[in-house]
Amino acid sequence: MIIETRNVSRVYPGVTALDQVNYCVYRNKVNVLIGENGAGKSTMMKLLAGVETPSSGQILLDGVPVNLGSTQQAEKHGISIIFQELNLFPNMNVMDNIFIGNEFFQRGRINEKYQYQLAKALLERLELDVDPYASLGELGIGHQQLVEIARALSKDTRVLIMDEPTSALSQSEVKVLFNVIAALKRRGVTIIYISHRLEELMEIGDHITIFRDGRFISEREVRDASVPWIIEQMVGDKKKHFDYHPAPQGETVLSVEGLTALHQNGGYKLNDVSFNLRKGEVVGIYGLLGAGRTELFKGMIGLMSCQSGTVTLKGQSLAKANFQQRLKKGLALVPEDRQGEGVVQLMSIKTNMTLSDLSLRAFHRALALLRPQKEDSRVNDMIQRLAIKVSDPELPITSLSGGNQQKVVLGKALMTGPEVVLLDEPTRGIDVGAKTDVYHLIGSMAHQGLAVMFSSSELEEVMALADRILVMADGRITADLPRAEATREILIAASTPHD
Template structure:
């Protein structure tokens, strides 16, 4: 909410916002951007039916003699994407990109503006480890250019790596602040949690019978190559299995294949001994298998 007020999305009931020591009125996103304030929301605000370039420059187009200078925008978009090490054609449809790449496009859009204050709300939530490193390099470049960055994250190691000053809110109130060099992760956690901290005894679950069996699951790209290549594993009752991989490794495709949202050319999926291979998405839901999708806004409830 605080960041939405700074970005002109919401209007404060009371209080003042000072920029360069002067009180400013930020009653709209347009007013905020005129003051040089941009925000990258955790929930992406992009248009999947438009191309990457149009998403970067929407409502911020470059005109020449009353006509959009598409050649200039293409070159600038290409430069911004290369800066983020994103190998994507600016004319590519945004909807064909994965959620991580879309998040980088959102960041490119913010970088395209004459920004003095850049607010980043959980910008790494859908990024791979290598993409996070690229983003941190960009943040370092912006800091050297004098851009002020407000970075919101629950990943405390990120704050310790790139932050200079930490401010902690709890229940809508300012709690504490400290220079990063004087802070520690335990101190941050204590300030965030306050008196609500509880200790829980870890009780390992007893693993029971096999519930889910995946054998040789394979899915092909339309242009050749594999989305999934002979993936096999079993999952027992009371067990948690972690799936890890970089962006494009097939994590999302695996889950879509399991629940029937993506066709697989071969392999078997059994739930409690029942073969789900020929069952539809709706039938698999009724069988007791569910999915919390990566793109909560686009595919979730």
């Protein structure tokens, strides 16, 4: 073992995130850690990376107790982390993001030429064709995730923690990452790998550990584990299952005609996109990274300007409506970037959930008339409905796991009383059990008469949930198929960009 924890606990106000956990990390292995959202995985990683300290218990490195009181101390011991949520600076360039806090100095000045060459080599290793001087904010989420990985690789790392590293990556980028992990193992680097994608874990892992409800449950060599055993250990007695039941469909509620948006440097973000959406209908959008799924949602709800095309909601054109007006008319969006666009980290769970609703409905004549009792009642009802694991809605949003934060963002969208709900990668970073909760929620929304449109990079998810599937490539819709006609082969072929 390279790392061992003994009876480690981490207690937050009203929540025990880790409870007397004995956890082992095996040297020069890919140590897979898995569990439902709220199981304590990310909390344990924060302790090992020096982001937080244990409430009780010991952390041992090479058999010796260590105090990892800061990320700097952890890095001195050779422990680096790639966080589930991006920890980057969008206003800086790629190179500065890679070396921030770890700059190379020569005669009292940063050796920019050396850093540029090293950054270029790291990016080429990840097969990312990006200039190190490019602004990070201009890159997509998937490419930003690769920059985060490049930053971790730039350090003298003995133990590399990867918390959901593939959640925003395309299939080709995942393969590159797996090649990098194999190369790191050959160099003697130990990997701790967290993911909810079971097929990834079985492919890349050597040793698997399972947490549930803040406790250690079991561990096993991956070669001796099976997917049914993993799911059983994760969820315990809780049965998680989703059956597709189509909802009755009504009249057309949303129409998009010829929506087109251009990149500043040429080319299309969206290229003549047209489709209709009916009440009670669930439409899934499948496509590779950069296909235009996120841009479509942002163009529809007014967060991105489009050069041509129309969006019509219940027969009313939204051409002159801004984002807030479209929200008020019945469009709601759950964004892909949960941390950057979904939550306000300084606010409580309750305030985050009611933020959009307050701006639209809850005001009477002055801020003093907000009716806090009604607000509390609605928040508690939504927490019950979405099965959010929280002891007190007044706690900060950052006290929740990533999956429970995602449920808060879903709740915020539903509290506006929408007619159409747009969900951009709604199960990104959510475990196998919580995914089922989201699937049931999507089905429930459709049966309530809402029109639901969601995007996903997981082919099986789109095929399991959607009444109809749109495929996008290069900003265009390349296929529009009813559920019965959609096959893996057709969807994959349609998602491949062609000149």
